[in-house]
Amino acid sequence: MKFTKLLASAAVALGLASAAAADTTKVGFIYVGPVGDGGWTYEHDQGRLAVEEAFGDKVETFYQENVPEGADAERAITQMALQGADLIFTTSFGYMDPTNNVAKKFPNVKFEHATGYKTAENVSVYSARFYEGRAVQGHIAGKMTKSNTIGYIASFPIPEVIRGINSAYIHAKKVNPDVEFKIIWVYTWFDPAKEADAAKALIEQGADVILQHTDSTAPQAAAQEAGGVITFGQASDMAEYGPMPRVSSIIDNWAPYYVARTQAVMDGTWETVNTWDGISTGMVEIGEISDAVPADVKAEALAMVEALGNGSYHAFTGPINKQDGSAWLAEGETADDGTLAGMSFYVEGIVGEIPN
Template sequence: MKLTSILAGVAMAAGLATGAIADGHEKTKVGFVYVGPIGDGGWTYEHHQGLLAVEEAFGDKVETVYVENVPEGADAERVMTQMALEGADLIFTTSFGYMDPTINVAAKFPDVKFEHATGFKRADNVSTYSARFYEGRAVQGHIAGKMTESNIVGYIASFPIPEVIRGINSAYLHASKVNPDIEFKIIWVYTWFDPAKEAEAANVLIEQGADVILQHTDSTAPQAAALAANDAGGNVISFGQASDMAEFGPKPRVSSIIDNWAPYYVARTQAVMDGTWSSVDTWDGMDTGMVEIGEITDVVPAEVKAEAEAMIAAIAAGEYHPFTGPINKQDGSAWLADGEVADDGTLAGMNFYIEGVTGDIPQ
C-alpha cells in the first residue's frame, strides 16, 4: 500500500476533515510525526503522552493526528506535506533528522506552524525545542560511578550528534568525579529505534565487563538484555531512557530520564489557538520539569540516592550546572577553567569528548 494511501486512511480515521466544527468554532488541528512506534516505551511513547495531554486539555476544540515509524528523510517530507494538505494548523516533528524536511515543507505552507524537536534550523513558521537531557545524564553518571563494581560503564549511542555527545560527556564527567577508575565503552548503533541492534549492543557491552548500561536509544531492549544477564547470575544495572521504563525496576533499571513534553505541547497549541504563536527556540531542563528523573529504586544505596537527589535539587534550582570547570578536552587542552560554566552555544554544537573518554567520535 502506498504511503499516501496509508496517510489518507489515518486522516479519515482520525476525523481530519477540513472545516470540522467544535461548538460552532473550527477545531485546531495538531499533527505529530514520530520516528518510532508509540509503544516503544521510550522516546516516541513520551511524545505521544504529550499528544494525549493536548487532547485532554482542549477536548473537542482540537483534532489530533499522528503517524508512527516515519524514516528521517524523504518519507518524513511526504508525511508532513500530507498533514499540511489535510488542514493541520500545527505540526510537531519529533526527531533530529526531520530538520531539513521540516524546513522544506514549512516553506511551502507558510500558514502552518511547525515545531521541530532537537534541531537548530528555524523560520518564521518553524520553532525549535529540546530538553537538557545532559542534566539527567549527570545524575546517572554519579550513580553509575558509585555503584559499578567492574569500573566499566557501557553506553549505547545512537548518532554522533551534539545531543548524544553531550550526554556521553556529562555522564562520564560525573562518574569519573566519584570514581577515577571508571571506563566508558561506547557502541554507536546508528539508529534511534532498533530493538535487535540495541539488545546486541547491550549484550556485547556486558560481555566486555560492563555492569552499568546507559543508552541514548529508544527501546527497552537494553533493559531486557540487562535483566537477562542478571537472571543468568550477573549484576548489571541500567537506566530508563526518555520514559520511566519502570517495568524493569527495581533492577536492572534503577532510575531513568523522563522527557516531559506535555506542558510544552499544551502551551504551544494554546498559542496557536490564541493567535500568539511565534517562532522561538526552547531548551528547558529540570528547572521547568521538561527533564525529570524517575524513581531511584532502593537498589541504589541510601547515601548514593541522597547525593543524587541533592544534585537534582541543585540543578533544578540553578545552583549547579553539570558542565562546570575545570574540564579539559579529550586531547588535554583546557576547555573550562575552575568554576567556569559552559555556554549554551558550545553545548549546542558540542563535537568533542572531554578528557578521559576514550575512542573517537565517528565522522
C-alpha cells in the same frame, strides 16, 4: 413548502458543521518510532494525549509513526499539512531540513521541530537538557559499578548524544577515578534487536552498568537476563524493569509544552521560539531512584537533582579539558549554551573517536 424547509434546515446544519470544523484546531505529530516503543516516541505521544485532554473537542490530533528521517519525512509532513493541520510537531533531529522545506510551502501552518536548531517565521524549535539527567546517572553509575566499566549505547554522533556521553562520564569519573566508558554506536534511534546486541556486547566486555541513548526497552531486557547489571530508563521511566536492573530514569515530559503551544495557535499568539528547558521547568524529570541504590548515593543524587533544578550547579563546570588534553573550562567556569548546542568533542579521559 416542506421540501424548502428541509433544504433550509440542511443548509443550516451544514453551516453549523462547517463552523464547528473551522473552530477545531488540527494538531499533527510525526514520530520516528512506534508509539509503543516504551521510550522517546511513547513520551511524545503522551504529550499528544495531554493536548486532547486539555482542549477536548476544540482540537483534533493525529499522528504518523515509524517515519524514517530524510525524504520519507518530507512526504509525511507534506501530507499532514495537506490534511489541514494548523500545527505540526516533528519529533526527531533528522526531521530538521524536511520540516523547514515543507514550512516554506505552507506559510500558514505552524511547525515545531524537536531537538533541531533551524527556525523560520513559521518554525520553532524545542529540546530538553537531557545532559542534566545524564549527570545524575553518571554519579549513580560511578558509585555503583563494581567492574569500573560502564557501557553506553549511542544512537547517532550528533551534539545531543555527545553531550550526554560527556556529562555522564564527567560525573562518573568525579566519584570514581577508575571508571572507564565503552561506547557502541548503533546508528539508529529505535531498533530493539540492535540495541539488545549492543547491550550484550558491552556486558561481555565487562560493563556492569549500561546507559543508552536509544528508544526501546531492549537493553533493559538484556541486562535483566544477564543479571547483576544496572540500567537507566531512557526518555520514559521504563519502571517495569525496576528495582533492578533499572535503578532510575530520565523522563521527557513534553505535555506542558505541547499544551502551551497549541493554546498559542488557538489564541493567535504563536510566534517563533527556541526552547531548551531542563529539570528546572520539569521538561526533564528524574524517575524514582530505586532501593537498589544505596541510601547515601540516592541522597547525593537527589541533592544534585535539586542543585541542577535551582541553578546552583551546572553539569558542565570546570576544570574540564577536551579529549586531546587542551583546556576547555577553567576552575569554576561553566559551559555556554552555544558550545553545548554544537558539541562535537569528547572530554578528557574518554577513549575512542567520535565517528563521522
